[in-house]
Amino acid sequence: MSAVSLGSISQALQGGKFAPVYYLSGEEDILKDELVASIIDAALDPAARDFNLDVRGAGELTRESLHTLLETLPMLAERRVAIVRGLEQWRKNAKIWETLRDYLARPSPSTVLVLVSGAGHSVDQDIVKRTTHVKLAPPDADAMRAWVVSRAEHAGVSMTSEATDHLIASVGSSLAHAAAEIDKLAAAMEVGATVDRADVELFVGVRHGETLADWVEAAARRDVKEAVRLLDIVLPQTGMTAVKMISALGEALVGVRLARAIDDRLDNQRQLQDALWSYLKRERPRGIGSYSDRVNLWMAAAGRWRSRELDDALRGTYGTDEQLKSTTISDPRATLTTLLLQFGSHKEAA
Numbered sequence: 098m099s100a101v102s103l104g105s106i107s108q109a110l111q112g113g114k115f116a117p118v119y120y121l122s123g124e125e126d127i128l129k130d131e132l133v134a135s136i137i138d139a140a141l142d143p144a145a146r147d148f149n150l151d152v153r154g155a156g157e158l159t160r161e162s163l164h165t166l167l168e169t170l171p172m173l174a175e176r177r178v179a180i181v182r183g184l185e186q187w188r189k190n191a192k193i194w195e196t197l198r199d200y201l202a203r204p205s206p207s208t209v210l211v212l213v214s215g216a217g218h219s220v221d222q223d224i225v226k227r228t229t230h231v232k233l234a235p236p237d238a239d240a241m242r243a244w245v246v247s248r249a250e251h252a253g254v255s256m257t258s259e260a261t262d263h264l265i266a267s268v269g270s271s272l273a274h275a276a277a278e279i280d281k282l283a284a285a286m287e288v289g290a291t292v293d294r295a296d297v298e299l300f301v302g303v304r305h306g307e308t309l310a311d312w313v314e315a316a317a318r319r320d321v322k323e324a325v326r327l328l329d330i331v332l333p334q335t336g337m338t339a340v341k342m343i344s345a346l347g348e349a350l351v352g353v354r355l356a357r358a359i360d361d362r363l364d365n366q367r368q369l370q371d372a373l374w375s376y377l378k379r380e381r382p383r384g385i386g387s388y389s390d391r392v393n394l395w396m397a398a399a400g401r402w403r404s405r406e407l408d409d410a411l412r413g414t415y416g417t418d419e420q421l422k423s424t425t426i427s428d429p430r431a432t433l434t435t436l437l438l439q440f441g442s443h444k445e446a447a
Contacts, residue, residue, distance in 0.1 A: 100225075100232035103132065110139040115176070116229035117204035122214040123233035127272045129213055132231065133180060140178050140209050149177035156186040160196045167200045171207050178209045185218040201227040235270050235383040245275055249292065252283035259294040265386070266310045267303040267334075269345070274336045303334055309345055310386065317349045317398040321441035328433055339421045339429030343436075347414045349398075352391060354407045356399035369396060413439050 100122075109115075119136065121129045141149055149171050158166070158181070171177040187193055197212075201224065204210065212228065214220060220230070236244055242261055249256045256264070268274040278301050282292050285300050298304050312331045315324040331337060352373075359372045373392045385391055402410070417436045420426055 100230045103128065103231060103233065106132065106229070106231055107135065110135055113139070115140055115209050117206065117208070118201060118210045118212065118228040120212045120214070120220070120224050120228040120230045121233060122218075122220045122230065124216045125233040125235055125272055126216050127276055128233035132233070133211055133213065136209060136211055137178055137180075140176055142174065145172075145174040148172040149174050150180075151177070152180040152182070154186070155181055155183040158193065160193050163193055163196050164200075167196075167208065167210065168205065169208075176207050176209055178211065180211045180213065182213040182215075184212055184214045184221070184224075198223065198227070236272070237381065237383060238385075238387045241265055241270065241272075241275075241386075244272065245279065248276060248279050249283070252279055253288040254283050254286050254290050254292050256292045257294065260292045260297045263294045263297045263303075263305055263308075264301065266308040267297065267301050268336065269309055269341070270383075270386070271336065307331065309334075309337065309342060310390075312342065313345050313349045314394055314398075316346050316437060316440065317353055317394060319398075319401045319440050321437050324437045324440075325434060328430060328437070332430055332433070339433055340418065342433065343414060343418045343421055347411070347418065348385060349391075349394065350407065350411050350414055352385075352395040353398045353402065354404070354411060356395040357402060357404050357407055360396075360399055361404060366396065369399075410440055 106119075115136075119132075121132060123129070137146070137150060151166055151169075153162075153166060163181075166179055166181075169177065169179075200210075212224065220232075224230075242265065245261050245264060246256060264275065264278060268278060278297075282296060282300050286292060286296065294305060307327060307330045309331055312324060312327040315327055332339060332342065355376065356369060356373060360369050363369055363372070370392060373395060374388070377388045377392070413436055417432060420432055421429055426432055
C-alpha cells in the first residue's frame, strides 16, 4: 500500500475519523512530531489525557510491557492513544516484533496506536501493509511556505511574504532550523506582531542577498569573485556546514547540466524553459525551493558553461564533497575556495 498523504490524514482527523494504527516514517521528524500532536489533540479530550495517553520509546519496551501497553482499555473515555517512538531500536529478529504483529492483525477498536520510525531508517513493509502509513518527506516550495506561515501563526506572529521568502532562503529546506528561527522571532516580537524582512535579517542574522541560495547562484553563474566573498559570510552562519553548501551547489550544477544538454539540442529559450518545467512537474524533486527560481537559475547559468566544463565542474564538486566528509580536512573554507577558483580557470569565465 502506498503512503497516505499528510493532507488526507489531517482532513480525516478534523472529521473525527481515526485509523486504528498509524505508521509514521520519513526524513522529517518535526512533521512526525506535529502529526503526533494533531492525532492526540483530535482523539483525546484534554481532561482525559492523564489517564489515556501513553508515550513510550521502543527501546524501553519488552514483549510483556508492549502487550500491556497495547491491550490496556481507556479509562472514562471513548478511546486512548499509545505512541511508540523509535521502532528501529528493535533488532530485526527480536521477539517483540511478534507481539506487535499479533496486535496489528487484530487492533483494539478503543486504542489509536501511533508507531514512529526515526529519520534515515527504512520502513518495515509488513507493518506498512497492516497500518495507515504516512511518509513525512521534505516539503516542496509551496508546502514549505505554507508550513512557515502556519508555524508562525501558531507561535503568535504573522509574516509578510518578503519575510517568509527570506526566512526560507536563510534556512534552506530544514524545517527544524526554520522552526527554531520562528520561535526566536516569536520570542523577540510582541504577540500578534507582523514580522517583516528586516526583522528576519535582524534576529536570524542573515541579510538579504547573503544566503546559501545567493552563494549557490553566484557559483553556478561562475561569478567567482562574488562566490568567494559570500563564502566568508555564508559558511559561519548558524546551522551551516561546508557539506551542506557543496550539496546545494552540486544539486544546482546537475540542473544546469540538464539545461545545457537540452539547450544544445533545441537552441530555443522558450523550448528550453518548457522542457525544464516539464521535467520538474514530472519528477517533483523535493527540497530545491521555488521551481520558477530554479528554472531561471539553470537557464541563466547554462549559457556560461560548455558541456565539457560542466562535466569537469560536477566531477570537481563530487570530489570536494568526498574531501569535506573526510576527517583529514581541517580547513573547509580553503577546500571550497579551491573548487570555486577551478570554476573560473577557463577563458570563458575570465
